[in-house]
Amino acid sequence: MSKPFVSLLLSLLLLIFATQNMVPAQIRFIFGPPIEVPLILIISGAFICGFVVATVSHLARRALRNRRKEDL
Numbered sequence: 723m724s725k726p727f728v729s730l731l732l733s734l735l736l737l738i739f740a741t742q743n744m745v746p747a748q749i750r751f752i753f754g755p756p757i758e759v760p761l762i763l764i765i766s767g768a769f770i771c772g773f774v775v776a777t778v779s780h781l782a783r784r785a786l787r788n789r790r791k792e793d794l
Contacts, residue, residue: 740762747764748756 743761743765745761746758747761748758749764750756
């Protein structure tokens with residue numbers, strides 16, 4: 723009963739956060755003109771990139787640990 727309530731609450735908080743961060747922000751790459759995107763896309767992109775790096779790192783460590791166990 724509490725899990726759907728917590729999920730709904732977190733979803734509402736995320737929705738509020740997203741609507742507050744719709745301001746355009748400039749991204750400047752090394753080459754080319756700067757582009758403007760909503761700030762929430764920049765924040766979400768950074769979160770997703772960090773999540774991918776952490777997941778790949780965790781999976782690599784687990785594979786290395788399993789390989790060491792098999793060698794013993």
